[in-house]
Amino acid sequence: MRVVVIVFAALMTLGLAAFGVVAAQRAAGPESLIALAVHVISPGQSNNAAPASQPVATQAARPTTPVVQVEQTTSAAQPNAPAPTSLAQNTAAAPAAPAASAPVPTPPAAKAIPACDNPNAIGLSRVVEIDTTGGPAFGTEHFKQYDFLRDKEVVLTFDDGPWPDNTPMVLKALKDNCIKATFFEIGEHASWRPDLSREVAAAGMTVGNHTWSHKDLAKNPYAKDIELAKQEIEMGVSAVHMAVGGPTAPFFRFPDLQQPPELMAYLGTRNIAIFSTDIDTFDFKLRKPDDVIKSAMTKLAKNGKGILLMHDFQHNTAEALPELLRQLKAGGYKIVHMVPKDSITTLPKYDDMVRAQDKYSTSNNTRPESSVVKTINE
DSSP, X not given: OHHXXXXXXXXXXXXXXXXXXXXXXXXXXXXXXXXXXXXTOOTTSOTTSOOTTSOGGGSOOOXXXXXXXXXXXXXXXXXXXXXXXXXEEOSSOOOOOOOTTSOOOOOSSOOSOOOOOXXXXXXXXXEEEEOOTTOOEEOTTTOOSOOOOOTTEEEEEEESOOOTTHHHHHHHHHHHTTOXXXXXXXXXXXXXXXXXXXXXXXXXXXXXXXXXXXXOTTSTTTXXXXXXXXXXXXXXXXXXXXXXXXXXXXXXXXXXXXXXHHHHHHHHHTTOEEXXXXXXXXXXXXXXXXXXXXXXXXXXXXXXXXXXXXXXXXXXXXXXXXXXXXXXXHTTOEEEEEEESSOOOOOHHHHHHHHHHOTTOOGGGOSOHHHHOOOOXX
16 A cells, blocks of 8 residues: 555656646747757758747848848858858848749859969959849949949959950950959940850950940930930840850940930849949050050059959050059059849840841851861861
């Protein structure tokens, strides 16, 4: 009988203890259960995953998408690098993230800093990614909001290409120095020499747009006919995209830096970023390579940094570039490369207009060259 009483008392004690634990957990609320779940996460499971018991309302809201983001700052891989630093914030809320099954747009330029085997090269300092949502504008000559460069940093940009001889010379100088630049191409030039546009893109450069035929859109007939002005912009976008044969950047620079407000607003609806400049070398007015170098270095010394505007259309600039890059390195300047977050989307209407410009591209010329022309003796 005594044994039965002892066993019964022990069971009662255990039962009361269990009741006390459950009551304590209920009094503490769901937070204690969430904390417990965190502590029992299995090895290899992410600690960032929200436990199933956590209410959706407690999850953090998405941050505003940054307009400019540091992508990489060294040539070596950084597996444990911190999250990119936001340098400027967009005024609009970030768009909703795409569904998991939706294809991710392919970036139009290399975002990694490549290894460099030339000890004398200036090399890239960092890569910045531009979110072009809403058409942000850059270049302190006209726009002050997004001044993302640090002291002694330089972004190299080239207008009016591609052009025979000159563009390949510019590319060689950039490759020799392990650096990247942004090319604002004229659509008509790209349609004449698509091989050069493809070469620029294949070298990891950022390829943007500079209208179809370099018309001043602030003057008539474009100033009084916005549809005609849009056509000049969009045909350039389509032609460069066709020439490259792949992703291109939603980056645009107005000819002569003439930027009508209504066209800036239009580019905003197309999510195309607008680029003025910080430093205009006026290389198109200079006849000697030494003068181009002097113009760039003098203005950089005064400004301290900047988006540099040059032209791969100009032979004197192509000749000047190797020495200019040498002097930039000697002066302690660092090269920054801009890449877009997403690639540009062309409009079918203007794609067709560009195709119509090739009046001699008929059904007579659809066979590949290798089947038409063969070497039979040499």
